[in-house]
Amino acid sequence: MRIAAVSDIHVLPNGSDELLLTKIKERVEEIDPDVFVIAGDISDRLDVLSDALSKLQAKSCENLFVSGNHDIWFEEQEGPGSLEKYSRIIGEVCKRNGFSHIPDAPIVLEDYAFIGSIGWYDYSFKRDELNIPMKNYEQKEYQGAIWYDLLRLDWEFSDREATDLFNRKIEYDLKTLPEDCKYVIYVSHHLPFQDLTIYKNKLPWDFHGAFMGATSTGHIIKSDERILLSVSGHSHVRNMVTYENLVALTVPVGYGRPEPRHLEDFVKDAIAIIDLDEKDVKIHDFVRGDLSAGLPFASSRN
Ligand SMILES: [Fe+2]
Numbered sequence: 435m436r437i438a439a440v441s442d443i444h445v446l447p448n449g450s451d452e453l454l455l456t457k458i459k460e461r462v463e464e465i466d467p468d469v470f471v472i473a474g475d476i477s478d479r480l481d482v483l484s485d486a487l488s489k490l491q492a493k494s495c496e497n498l499f500v501s502g503n504h505d506i507w508f509e510e511q512e513g514p515g516s517l518e519k520y521s522r523i524i525g526e527v528c529k530r531n532g533f534s535h536i537p538d539a540p541i542v543l544e545d546y547a548f549i550g551s552i553g554w555y556d557y558s559f560k561r562d563e564l565n566i567p568m569k570n571y572e573q574k575e576y577q578g579a580i581w582y583d584l585l586r587l588d589w590e591f592s593d594r595e596a597t598d599l600f601n602r603k604i605e606y607d608l609k610t611l612p613e614d615c616k617y618v619i620y621v622s623h624h625l626p627f628q629d630l631t632i633y634k635n636k637l638p639w640d641f642h643g644a645f646m647g648a649t650s651t652g653h654i655i656k657s658d659e660r661i662l663l664s665v666s667g668h669s670h671v672r673n674m675v676t677y678e679n680l681v682a683l684t685v686p687v688g689y690g691r692p693e694p695r696h697l698e699d700f701v702k703d704a705i706a707i708i709d710l711d712e713k714d715v716k717i718h719d720f721v722r723g724d725l726s727a728g729l730p731f732a733s734s735r736n
């Protein structure tokens with residue numbers, strides 16, 4: 435089972451990322467995987483998401499998508515809300531463009547099942563030594579720095595309720611997989627493991643670390659022995675950790691864009707290649723760190 439994985443492409447709505455999308459698709463087809471997964475954050479605009487997925491859909495493999503927080507941001511007051519986007523509309527957009535939105539339903543391919551969730555955060559990744567009051571996390575603001583879900587998300591759940599809801603859906607998906615399914619791959623946007631989070635001993639970066647994921651989700655993932663691999667996005671710093679029977683990685687592109695002549699190398703670094711041979715997980719030439727470091731990025735990107 436060969437998997438190609440990427441996340442956080444954050445496609446600009448002005449068409450300037452067209453070549454990037456083409457190069458990603460070409461690279462995926464060159465990798466020739468059984469499954470291509472995208473772990474969220476393409477665009478808050480459904481038309482941009484739809485157009486990007488149509489360009490990214492790779493031939494001769496399963497194409498899987500998991501929404502990110504940016505994908506479920508509402509566009510305007512009268513448009514669809516975050517929960518409607520996550521639970522229905524993005525699934526329809528995926529279907530129209532040859533992708534499966536696996537938070538809606540897992541995909542089973544022979545011995546392997548792919549389950550997906552946006553995941554969420556419950557501030558369990560916060561750094562206690564910062565001594566930031568809990569209300570700042572709940573209000574997503576500290577010393578003028580805000581976490582943008584505050585302004586662009588309109589469901590009525592608290593973050594702890596959202597984390598709990600998505601955790602319960604993951605447990606449900608795991609429980610209802612076909613009995614003969616031997617191995618599971620978990621694809622999420624938010625991080626299931628704090629070890630994947632990069633802290634920099636500076637603010638507001640480390641305040642924002644609290645919005646990366648939830649340890650309760652990681653407990654669920656670690657406690658199911660069928661799960662061999664966890665692929666996430668959201669953090670724009672690529673990382674990989676290995677536990678006893680599980681490899682977890684983040685595969686973001688991020689906001690930066692190289693000069694056109696460096697685009698192919700950039701895309702090569704961005705797409706992770708994972709080979710699963712029964713229980714054996716092999717990651718090829720994984721590139722860690724922030725691919726966007728030192729590159730220009732557009733301020734209009736969101
Ligand atoms: Fe992102």
Ligand SMILES: [Fe+2]
Nearest residue numbers: 475502503668
């Ligand atoms: Fe994100």
